Amino acid sequence: MERGNHTVTEFILLGFSEDPVMQLILFVVFLVGYSLTVVGNTTLIVLICNDSRLHTPMYFFIGNLSFLDLWYSSVYTPKILVTCIAVDKSISFAGCLAQFFFSAGLAYSECYLLAAMAYDRYVAISNPLLYTQVMSKRLCIYFIIYCYTGGFVDAIILTSNTFTLDFCGDNVIDDFFCDVPPLVKLACDVTESYQQVLYFLLAFNVITPTVLILASYIFIIAAILRIRSTQGRLKAFSTCSSHLISVTLYFGSFLYIYSRPSSSYSLERDKVISTFYTVLFPMLNPLIYSLRNKDVKEALKKFLKVT
Numbered sequence: 001m002e003r004g005n006h007t008v009t010e011f012i013l014l015g016f017s018e019d020p021v022m023q024l025i026l027f028v029v030f031l032v033g034y035s036l037t038v039v040g041n042t043t044l045i046v047l048i049c050n051d052s053r054l055h056t057p058m059y060f061f062i063g064n065l066s067f068l069d070l071w072y073s074s075v076y077t078p079k080i081l082v083t084c085i086a087v088d089k090s091i092s093f094a095g096c097l098a099q100f101f102f103s104a105g106l107a108y109s110e111c112y113l114l115a116a117m118a119y120d121r122y123v124a125i126s127n128p129l130l131y132t133q134v135m136s137k138r139l140c141i142y143f144i145i146y147c148y149t150g151g152f153v154d155a156i157i158l159t160s161n162t163f164t165l166d167f168c169g170d171n172v173i174d175d176f177f178c179d180v181p182p183l184v185k186l187a188c189d190v191t192e193s194y195q196q197v198l199y200f201l202l203a204f205n206v207i208t209p210t211v212l213i214l215a216s217y218i219f220i221i222a223a224i225l226r227i228r229s230t231q232g233r234l235k236a237f238s239t240c241s242s243h244l245i246s247v248t249l250y251f252g253s254f255l256y257i258y259s260r261p262s263s264s265y266s267l268e269r270d271k272v273i274s275t276f277y278t279v280l281f282p283m284l285n286p287l288i289y290s291l292r293n294k295d296v297k298e299a300l301k302k303f304l305k306v307t
Contacts, residue, residue: 044296073279109148112150115213
């Protein structure tokens with residue numbers, strides 16, 4: 001594709017290190033992490049689909065979160081593994097665009113989904129007797145449709161604006177995947193209008209879900225405080241603890257990377273932080289939602305006995 005006086009047909013992904021030994025170590029680490037991600041999220045999806053006790057709104061959302069994490073990790077990790085061991089570390093312009101688009105769409109969809117899960121927890125704690133009526137199957141499906149539609153529509157906006165920038169000079173991406181910070185560093189015409197698009201998408205896809213999550217938890221805390229027994233309060237709070245951990249890990253790293261002006265991007269530091277939501281978070285989610293969950297443990301035991 002023609003950009004100014006240059007023709008950009010591919011990018012070079014530097015990855016984490018140029019040291020062959022370190023690259024081999026990183027290959028093993030990412031391979032193990034990706035294997036755990038695939039096994040953990042696939043197992044959780046199978047259990048939720050297979051066990052009737054898990055056919056509730058909460059597990060419907062958790063199953064969709066596992067599906068997103070499985071897809072999200074698969075956008076990045078196979079290319080990371082190739083970059084670690086291959087001599088040719090290039091990625092085509094079209095490949096970079098596709099990776100960028102799907103990663104943005106899935107990331108935004110996950111932001112919306114975590115907000116929907118916060119509302120689900122609010123309804124479960126504040127109106128437990130009406131929970132299944134309020135969180136009907138139709139409403140849950142509407143939530144999921146909105147999550148995916150909103151996420152990928154905004155991904156189209158971000159991708160079209162990013163890949164119409166002029167990439168001048170070097171085509172080396174100092175990162176392990178195609179993302180906003182390293183691509184902005186390569187661009188020679190980052191306009192104010194592009195910055196405004198970034199801030200709009202940040203506000204719409206990250207800050208707005210964050211505010212909705214915070215509002216849900218304010219009402220959740222108020223509902224928990226109305227419970228008289230200490231045991232009842234602890235039980236109510238325990239149903240939210242997994243979601244709170246997920247939100248903190250995901251939105252914390254996401255806001256750190258994308259809420260700063262492009263002039264303050266530090267690619268070396270950002271590479272480490274971005275592994276939290278691209279690699280670590282999808283791997284940890286099945287553990288977060290199953291280790292302290294008695295229903296999932298019982299469903300797993302039942303599934304293992306049957307098989």
